[in-house]
Amino acid sequence: MLDAGTTSRSVGQxxxxxxxxxxxxxxxxxxxxxxxxxxxxxxxxxxxxxxxERSEAEDALQDVFTAVWRKAAQFDAxxxxxxxxxxxxxxxxxxxRLRSLPARKVRTDLELAQELEDPGASPPQQAQTASxxxxxxxxLDQLEPRRRALIRxxxxxxxxxxELATRxxxxxxxxKSWIRRSLLQLRECLGP
Amino acid sequence: MSDPDPTExxxxxxxxxxxxxxxxxxxQRSHLQARVDADRTFADRVAYWERRFAPWLSDIEPVExxxxxxxxxxxxxxxxxxxxGFSGLRGSLAFWRTAAVFSAVIAVVAIWxxxxxxxxxxPIAGAQNPPGMARQAVTALWHDDGSxxxxxxxxxxxxxxxxxxxxxxxxxxxxxxxxxxxPPGKAPQWVASVSSDMSETVTVPSQVRASLVAGAVLAVxxxxxxxxxxxxxxxxxxxxxx
Numbered sequence: 001m002l003d004a005g006t007t008s009r010s011v012g013q014x015x016x017x018x019x020x021x022x023x024x025x026x027x028x029x030x031x032x033x034x035x036x037x038x039x040x041x042x043x044x045x046x047x048x049x050x051x052x053e054r055s056e057a058e059d060a061l062q063d064v065f066t067a068v069w070r071k072a073a074q075f076d077a078x079x080x081x082x083x084x085x086x087x088x089x090x091x092x093x094x095x096x097r098l099r100s101l102p103a104r105k106v107r108t109d110l111e112l113a114q115e116l117e118d119p120g121a122s123p124p125q126q127a128q129t130a131s132x133x134x135x136x137x138x139x140l141d142q143l144e145p146r147r148r149a150l151i152r153x154x155x156x157x158x159x160x161x162x163e164l165a166t167r168x169x170x171x172x173x174x175x176k177s178w179i180r181r182s183l184l185q186l187r188e189c190l191g192p
Numbered sequence: 193m194s195d196p197d198p199t200e201x202x203x204x205x206x207x208x209x210x211x212x213x214x215x216x217x218x219x220q221r222s223h224l225q226a227r228v229d230a231d232r233t234f235a236d237r238v239a240y241w242e243r244r245f246a247p248w249l250s251d252i253e254p255v256e257x258x259x260x261x262x263x264x265x266x267x268x269x270x271x272x273x274x275x276x277g278f279s280g281l282r283g284s285l286a287f288w289r290t291a292a293v294f295s296a297v298i299a300v301v302a303i304w305x306x307x308x309x310x311x312x313x314x315p316i317a318g319a320q321n322p323p324g325m326a327r328q329a330v331t332a333l334w335h336d337d338g339s340x341x342x343x344x345x346x347x348x349x350x351x352x353x354x355x356x357x358x359x360x361x362x363x364x365x366x367x368x369x370x371x372x373x374x375p376p377g378k379a380p381q382w383v384a385s386v387s388s389d390m391s392e393t394v395t396v397p398s399q400v401r402a403s404l405v406a407g408a409v410l411a412v413x414x415x416x417x418x419x420x421x422x423x424x425x426x427x428x429x430x431x432x433x434x
Contacts, residue, residue, distance in 0.1 A: 016291030019298050023330075029271070030332045030340075030432070034291060036262060041254035044261075049252050050214075058261050065265045079239040084246035091214070091249060092225075099218035133247035151213070155248060158214040173199070180202065183209040190244055 017082035018075075025072035032069060039083075040065070043090040050094035050158045056101065063093040095158040139189035147182045154179065208237035212245055297343045297356050298330075300391060331410055333432040341430035342386065342412060344371075346404055351396045359389040367414035367426055373400060374409040382421035386412065409433050 017038070023031030043064055047057040067089055075085055140148050154164060161179070165172040202210065210216050211224045228235045266272075333342040345354040355371065363369075369388050372380040381403055384394035396404065411431040413424035 016295045019295035020291055023294060023298070026330075028330070028332070030334065031294060033262075034294070036265070038291060040261070041256050042250075042252070044257040045252045045255045046249055048255055058257060061257055061261055062265050062268060066268050069269055079236075080243055080246070083250065084243060087246060087249035088212075088242045095214050096218070096221065099221065132243065136244060136247050152248075154213050154215050155245060160217050161215050162217070164215070177197070179210075179213070179215060180206060183206060183213070186244075187205065187209070 017086075018077055021068075021072050021075050021082050021085075024069065025075065032065075035068070036065060039086055042083075043086060046087055046090040047094040049156060050091065050098055051101075053101075056097055057094070060094045060097045061090070063097065064090045067093060091158075098158050099160075135190060139186050142189055143182050143185060147178055150175075150178060151182050151186075204234055205237050208234065209241045211238060212241035293340050293358055294332075300356055329406075329434060331432050331434045333410055333412060333430040335430050342371075344410055344432075346434070351398065351401050353384065353394050353396060354391065355384070355386045355394055356391040357386070357388050362388060363414050365414075365416075367416050369412045369429065370415045370421070370424065370426075372411045372413060372424055373403045374411060375403045375405070376407050378403075380411065380424055383410075404434065406434050 017035070020031045020035045020038075024035055040061065044057065044061050047060040047064070048054070051057040051060055064086075068086065071089075075082065079085075080088070140151070143151070150164070153159065159167070161172060161176050164170075164179075165175045168175065207224060211221065216224065224234075224238075228238050329346045331344045331346070332340055333344065335341050340358050341360075342358070343356045345356075347353070353371075369386050371383040371386045371394075373383050374380045381400045383396055383400055383404075386392070386394065409431055410433075411424070411428050413428050414426040415424065416426070
């Protein structure tokens with residue numbers, strides 16, 4: 001019997017990455033390896049950003065690709081680009097792993113404090129003109145510098161509310177309401 | 193705008209934003225991740241925030257993971273690394289070439305499948321796989337250097353194959369590519385003469401059709417014109433497992 005999991009019925013449209021993902025969804029291992037070769041560097045970079053410990057980031061990358069193999073059929077090109085979908089899986093797996101670690105492996109207060117002292121920190125790829133990037137930065141620019149820095153730190157470090165409160169020596173309630181207000185402002189600015 | 197009261201329960205949109213921002217603890221995360229799988233509306237909220245924050249992730253510098261990571265992924269999925277197709281596509285050039293070829297070939301295969309099986313004029317309620325819409329396996333054949341060579345789509349009910357080459361120059365010695373199927377533990381069986389630059393539909397000899405099953409290997413060898421078709425005599429230039 002031919003492998004029933006392999007079919008050309010739901011073929012992918014659009015970018016090569018999306019075509020590869022649709023092949024992975026059909027159980028095509030060659031496509032899966034091609035996807036790994038093409039995206040593992042980017043996704044490992046994301047894991048390392050959240051998990052400073054290299055061995056943890058390597059384990060997270062394994063979580064990422066086993067999840068991609070199993071969940072490729074759930075990829076919906078109308079909701080996200082393949083790049084964004086993969087990047088978010090990487091970030092989610094890295095944060096899930098971060099949460100399971102003892103607190104001592106979390107990044108130091110010093111690094112977070114430095115990040116917060118640098119509210120003007122802007123993305124390294126200024127030249128990129130993708131409209132979603134421009135819009136995100138434009139809306140972030142409307143936040144108070146300190147809150148903008150807090151949002152960036154929360155995103156890149158993967159810190160919980162509790163961790164942010166401890167590190168900044170601020171009440172948990174204040175941190176929560178600063179971040180929530182910033183998110184509301186972003187939501188209003190970013191639109192539907 | 194006054195700051196939100198932190199004791200108020202957040203809206204679904206706020207929960208989605210907090211999940212994507214990464215400020216929730218593991219218990220809240222796993223609860224909301226389960227909701228993403230079950231609740232389409234909530235999943236849409238999460239997708240919104242993921243899309244909005246995605247530009248930040250593309251700013252992160254790529255870092256090449258160690259080679260052992262791929263081996264471990266294969267182990268976790270229960271695969272043997274020695275299986276065909278795992279020779280490794282090294283480097284981004286090979287990746288993009290492969291990805292582009294997949295993309296183009298998939299489009300060709302899609303058109304072929306659509307022509308072979310026009311959709312029924314009336315939707316068939318409840319039928320996931322209506323008659324005439326047979327599922328079709330696609331097998332990639334690879335050169336030894338890991339570059340793609342042919343894609344073969346098997347139509348089991350018709351005994352035909354769609355064979356799509358990645359175009360190459362004809363063999364300098366005038367030999368023609370021949371497609372073989374090698375069932376596990378058995379000798380190669382001749383399937384068809386194939387082209388190195390044109391896609392074509394070929395008919396499978398009736399006695400060979402039963403061999404085109406998962407686990408068998410498809411291989412292309414270069415054979416002199418007029419060679420007998422009992423067994424390959426020339427070099428195997430590409431292969432892939434069904």
